[in-house]
Amino acid sequence: MTAAAPRHSRRGILIPFIIVGLLLAAWTGWWFYLTRQIEVRLAAQVETLRQDGWDIRHGPVTTTGWPFRARVEVPLFHAVSPAGHGVDALELVAEANAYNPDKWVVIAPRGLTLDRAGKGKVAITGGGARFSISHLRDRFRDVRAELIRPIFTPHQGAEPFPLASAERVEFYSRPHLTDGQQSTDQMDVLFVLTDGRGRPGGPVAGAAQQGELSLRLEAVIGEASRLSAGEDAGVFADWTRAGGDFTGVLGEVKAGETRALLRSDRLYARPDGRLQGQLTVAAEKPLAAIAGLAGSNSGAVDQAGAVGAAAATAPSGDRPLDLTIRFEGGRTWLGPFALAPAPKLF
Known part of the structure; x- marks a missing residue:
């Protein structure tokens, strides 16, 4: 009489499938x-x-x-x-x-x-x-x-x-770090505009001499916790009242033939939302941008002031020039010449 072959349990085969099924269910x-x-x-x-x-x-x-x-x-x-x-x-x-x-x-x-x-x-x-x-x-x-x-x-x-189109527009924000640790109430921000093209006859097209405008601007926002999207007057209103400001402002601009490096220790907003403070500008061929701005048909540009600023910078020719732009009294000034309203935050 031949002994029956031993029967192998199928339990070992089923266990992995049961485990996978339980994990999948969980x-x-x-x-x-x-x-x-x-x-x-x-x-x-x-x-x-x-x-x-x-x-x-x-x-x-x-x-x-x-x-x-x-x-x-x-x-x-x-x-x-x-x-x-x-x-x-x-x-x-x-x-x-x-x-x-x-x-x-x-x-x-x-x-x-x-x-x-x-x-x-x-x-x-x-x-x-x-x-x-x-x-x-x-x-x-x-x-x-x-x-x-x-x-x-x-x-x-x-x-x-102001813009008709661009290759790319980017914005970044993150907590500000001091000695590798997050600061209590500061935030880093970065804005990048790549190859922006202004609308015909507008201030961007004029400043870029009908070419392209690229901008990189970074800063540290103080009193960042006071930025409130629920404000009736805008996100910067309560922040302004609390003494919020932009510090460590650094920027780089390319507008047609004009190149410029921007720097400011501190900028802030007036109660009406207009920017206040000053920027130092190390510019190459600034006349082209200023003359283009003066030639634009934008109602926001002070034509007389832009023409005066262009005339004042003309003797420099194509040589690099150090300039100071002031945001004061709700206007943007280059020396004694008012160019346009100051940027408005709210």
């Missing part, structure tokens, strides 16, 4: 919990902003991305701050890693429309708009915003926009 439960929390917190944040005076409306929110991402799609987004500044988007899409939802990336795949308080709307189309925010648990987050090959088109009846 991860799926976490993903649904996470996405539910995202929707709840988003709704709560919208309600808080509405109570602060914001006008926010949007279509039905959908959340997808299982298993490794949380993807939130918000159609027909509309938001206007109490100060009147706002944004509209046919669609916003936000994504984060499900295993570490501390960094979010938001894109507007179909463009944006900016509402400038009192100045009208301007549509932004082109290669795309991207916004990211990380370190959500820190006092100040890391923020990055980027427009890729944007085209700026003012709506009918709106005031002109």
Whole structure:
């Protein structure tokens, strides 16, 4: 009689599949919990902003991305701050890693429309708009915003926009570090404009001699915790009243044939929102930019002052020249010549 062959247990084969199934079930439960929390917190944040005076409306929110991402799609987004500044988007899409939802990336795949308080709307189309925010648990987050090959088109009846298009527009902010540690109430900011092209006849086109304008500007913002998007007068209003300022201002400008390095120890805003302080400028071929500015047909440019400044700098020819630009009394001054209104923060 032949002995029966031993039967092998299949339990060992099933155990890995059971473990994988349990892990998958646990991860799926976490993903649904996470996405539910995202929707709840988003709704709560919208309600808080509405109570602060914001006008926010949007279509039905959908959340997808299982298993490794949380993807939130918000159609027909509309938001206007109490100060009147706002944004509209046919669609916003936000994504984060499900295993570490501390960094979010938001894109507007179909463009944006900016509402400038009192100045009208301007549509932004082109290669795309991207916004990211990380370190959500820190006092100040890391923020990055980027427009890729944007085209700026003012709506009918709106005031002109200085730029017609650009290769790239970028903005970055992060907590300021002192000796490797985050400072108590300071924030680093950086603005970069690459190959901007001004609207025909405007001040940017004039200063760039119908060429391109590139700008890199960085600074440290003091009293950063007083920046408040809920302010009726704008994000900088309460900050100005608290003594907020820009320090360590460094910049580099390329406008057509003109090159300049900018530096300021301190700039701040007047109660009316106009910038106050002075910039030292080490410029190459400044006459070209000033003469182009004087020749623009923008109502914001003081034509007589720009012509006078061009005449005053003409003897320097193409030699490098050290200049001082003052923001004073709500105007921008080069020596005794008023060029234009000072930049307005709110």
